[in-house]
Amino acid sequence: MVNIRSLDPSASPLDFYGSELRRLREEAGLSQQQLGDVVYCTGSLIGQIETAKKVPTRRFSEQLDAALMTGGLFTRMIGLVLKSQLPTWFQPYADMEARATYISTYQSQLVYGLLQTADYARAVLSVDNPERLDELVAARIERQRVLEREHPPVVCVVLDEAVLYRKIGSAEIMRRQLAHLLSFKDHPWVQVQILPFESGQHPGLLGSFTVLRFDDDPDLFYVPVYGGGHMTADQQVIRERSVGYARLQATALSREDSAALIERVMEERYGHQPGPEVA
Numbered sequence: 270m271v272n273i274r275s276l277d278p279s280a281s282p283l284d285f286y287g288s289e290l291r292r293l294r295e296e297a298g299l300s301q302q303q304l305g306d307v308v309y310c311t312g313s314l315i316g317q318i319e320t321a322k323k324v325p326t327r328r329f330s331e332q333l334d335a336a337l338m339t340g341g342l343f344t345r346m347i348g349l350v351l352k353s354q355l356p357t358w359f360q361p362y363a364d365m366e367a368r369a370t371y372i373s374t375y376q377s378q379l380v381y382g383l384l385q386t387a388d389y390a391r392a393v394l395s396v397d398n399p400e401r402l403d404e405l406v407a408a409r410i411e412r413q414r415v416l417e418r419e420h421p422p423v424v425c426v427v428l429d430e431a432v433l434y435r436k437i438g439s440a441e442i443m444r445r446q447l448a449h450l451l452s453f454k455d456h457p458w459v460q461v462q463i464l465p466f467e468s469g470q471h472p473g474l475l476g477s478f479t480v481l482r483f484d485d486d487p488d489l490f491y492v493p494v495y496g497g498g499h500m501t502a503d504q505q506v507i508r509e510r511s512v513g514y515a516r517l518q519a520t521a522l523s524r525e526d527s528a529a530l531i532e533r534v535m536e537e538r539y540g541h542q543p544g545p546e547v548a
Contacts, residue, residue: 276321282353283321286346291319293337308332324354324404327411351411354404358497365489365500367415369422371482373514375464375473377429379437380446383413384426384453384461389446392438416459424459427517429473430466433534444539447531454528462521463530471520472513480510 278288294304294315301319302312308329317323325333330343355363366372366383374381379393390409391402398405415421436443453459464471481489487502490510522530 276319281321282346282349283324286325286343286350287319287321289342289346290315290333293339293342294319297337304336307336324350324407326407327351348411348414351404351408354401354408362491362498362500363412365481365491366412366479368483368486369481370484372422372424372479373482373511374425374477374479375427375429375514375517376432376477377473378432378435378477380428380432380450381424381426382409383416383424384450384459385409385413386442386446386449388442389437392442421458425462425518426460427462427464427473427514427521429464430530433463433531434538436539440539444535447535447539450531451528451535454524460524461527461531462518462524463527464517464521465530468520472516478510478514480507480514 276284276288276291278285294301297304299307300312301315305312305315309332310329314323318325318329325343325347327344327347330347333339333343334341352360352363372383379385380389382390385393387406387410391406394405394409395402416424433447437446450461453461464473476492478490478492481491483489487504488507488511489500489502490506491498491500521527
């Protein structure tokens with residue numbers, strides 16, 4: 270049965286997307302099943318998206334634009350829709366991250382979000398959000414589009430060596446994640462360095478943090494906390510953390526030595542293992 274639940278287009282970006290999809294589909298004289306046949310999905314999925322029960326993907330949006338000849342309407346909307354799926358407390362940081370021209374981050378536990386593969390992100394996000402997993406993974410991957418801009422930010426990432434050894438998901442997921450990190454070895458705007466265990470005490474012992482710099486706005490310091498995050502433009506904090514980050518970079522392995530370590534761990538720890546994998 271066709272779902273005709275009323276939507277308030279102003280309730281959320283997802284509701285607006287759904288109401289526009291229904292309006293344009295009906296204007297085209299197509300049923301949900303007929304449109305589904307055109308964009309290679311079920312009529313039920315069309316109905317779920319029209320009633321804001323399912324979050325669309327970027328590919329689906331591009332297919333809609335082609336099928337309904339909307340001039341790119343849904344492709345333009347999808348970024349806002351996916352961003353709205355991020356936790357409310359994280360959205361201000363995501364907005365600033367997307368505007369930054371220089372991102373410096375130290376990560377003690379996990380690969381930085383902008384460099385995560387979809388499978389790695391899914392494994393991470395499944396711990397606390399299994400009921401909204403698809404939406405959150407799509408939102409995290411959408412954040413990474415900042416690296417594809419015509420003028421992307423400079424991204425400097427220092428990862429604790431422990432990140433390479435912490436098995437997230439499975440050995441195969443980790444192997445692909447480390448291979449993805451290696452793909453940035455010669456990237457002009459992304460630098461990945463590993464802080465080795467032998468560094469001992471260092472300025473990142475209190476945990477992960479990120480410094481964002483902008484062309485025309487004050488720098489921002491961000492630190493994640495359990496169930497939230499703290500962001501500040503306090504200049505003394507920025508000064509201290511910027512110096513701390515410079516020391517982390519100086520202590521970390523060079524870009525080339527970091528790549529060599531990543532490759533060694535990828536092969537030795539997550540290389541092909543005969544027989545079933547032990548969890």
